[in-house]
Amino acid sequence: MREHISEAWKNSYDAPLNFQYPTGHSISEITRCKRSPPSTSCFWTGYVNGFDQAFHYSCPxxxxxxxxSSYHQNRQEDRRWKFYCCRINNYCNHYCYWTPYVNTFDERFTWYVPHHNDLVGVGSYHNNRAEDRRWRFRYCARTC
Known part of the structure; x- marks a missing residue:
């Protein structure tokens, strides 16, 4: 059974997005979390993309x-993104996979991190005609 802290949207259209789960939690579904082993240290990345730019980011x-975290700019109708990465005690990233793109443009989507895995990376590209992004995710098995 999945344990979720919040089922609510984390922001409204064009509004900044900022969420950071408490120690011992990680993302289980985009904007939902699950319990994870305690972390030893965490940090925010800088912005991993410019407006209208593709990115593929993985935590160390x-x-x-x-x-x-992200912020939106009306002129480009896009967002810049940064991520909160946490080092987990006794955790090693093994058997890591990138998903294919999980959505099409202008589509609402849900993606769940597979059971016994953790989200470690995010990739996206922006299309100016659709003024939207497609997303893919990198996850790894929790082993060590």
Whole structure:
């Protein structure tokens, strides 16, 4: 059974997005979290993309993503993204996989991190005609 802290949207259209889960939690579904082993240290990345730019970001080895932040600009109708990476005690990233793109443009989507795995990376590209992004995710088995 999945344990979720919040089922609510984390922001409204064009509003900044900022969420960081408490220690011992990681992302289980985009903007939902699950319990994870305690972390030893966490950090925010800088912005990983410019407006209208593609990105593929992964936290350093043996880290998981525990938060995301972005801001929107009307002129480009896009967002810049940064991520909150946490080092987990006794955790090693093994058997890591990138998903294919999980959505099409202008589509609402849900993606769940597979059971016994953690989210470690995010990739996206923006399309100016659709003014939207497609997303893919990197996850790893929790081993060590």
């Amino acid at each position: 080895d043996n880290h998981i993503i525990s938060g995301m």
